[in-house]
Amino acid sequence: MADQLTVSRAAEALLARGPELVDRMTTAIAERIPALAVTELRELVTTSCEANLTSGLRALRQERFDFPDELPEAARRLAEGCARLGVPLTDLLRAYHIGHELVLDEWLTELAAAPLPTAERTGAQRAGSVFLFRAVDRLTTLVATIYTRERERLLRSREQRRVQLVRDLLGGEEIPAEVLERDLGYDVSLTHIALVLRDREPERLARRLAQGLDAGALLVVAITPDSAWAWIGRMRPPPVARVATAVRAALAREPSYDGRAVGIGGPAGGRPGFRLAHREAIDAFEIAARAGEPLAVFEDVSLEALALRDRELATRFVARELGPLAANDRRSAVLRATLSAWFESGHNQSAAALRLGVHEHTVAYRLRNIERLLGRPPRERRAELEVALRLWPHVADTFVGAAQGARRRLGSAH
Structure with a gap:
């Protein structure tokens, strides 16, 4: 058992050497x-x-x-300073262990030199050692809490500034290039491919996709916990088809996530292109999300994007052009697929049958049924019908109630 007077005297002796011990501590910390x-x-x-x-x-x-509930003010300022300067928390915690190592060694040495009975010396050494170990454990816990809180606050404020800068840039504000370079780390004079992403980890996904595109420069900003905007900057961007192929390949390697959707816009150059590519990516993303698809490229869905700016008008257009074929049921789906294949085959029934994997006579029968339901030969308004067929999946929910009435008019669609 430790004699308290012995412990107090040893502590007083080390306090008297405080400036020397502090100097040795700071020297050791700086060196290591x-x-x-x-x-x-x-x-x-x-x-x-x-x-x-x-x-x-x-x-x-x-x-x-x-043990203290709060850090000494000076220790708190050091923890916050390290967080602001980006010093790793592990380095800061190591400093505490270096200090603990030095003080423990001095404690044991002080008592070893004192003219004390062995039991009393051992008891005092043990009491001080236990206290110092518990103290450093408590201090490092407090330090980690202060550091992490400050780091999170800084990250939030920095990310908020980055998001606001991007929003200002998208809104047409003339922000100096040096400010954008400093705060965003991105050169807006490049040619941009824009991405809008929804994912469990959208920022990580954006960086993974950018790796597959050999991005010259990358800007990613978090918008919500599950969504992000990104821009890939290149002097000479790859063709959009190659971008789409690379992104699809990268997505195929990702763990499955039902809510995932990626929209791609661009390429477009400079500050106007930064805004345009993003707008295209937003449109493509909305189409992918609405269709439950993981990816949409604006170049592939530009017609849908334009038409669906006014969803009500698009729905009325589809209903007018397709008539009974717009019904959301299996028979109507068969006829729509037949009509699409026939258009894509240049009005060739044999080629359409090959596409569909059915007999040519089946295609002929379905086309007669389509003409009867439309009230005119389908080739008369081919352009309008093709657009309506492309838009139908995006407004299909509107036609659920129409299926029953249409079924009575369809007859067999073999």
């Missing part, structure tokens, strides 16, 4: 952790060491073996 030796932190390291050493030894001297 270069990140803490920078000018901005040097004084904070010194005052933090002094505050922690003094409060700990005073607690030992005064028989207080409880």
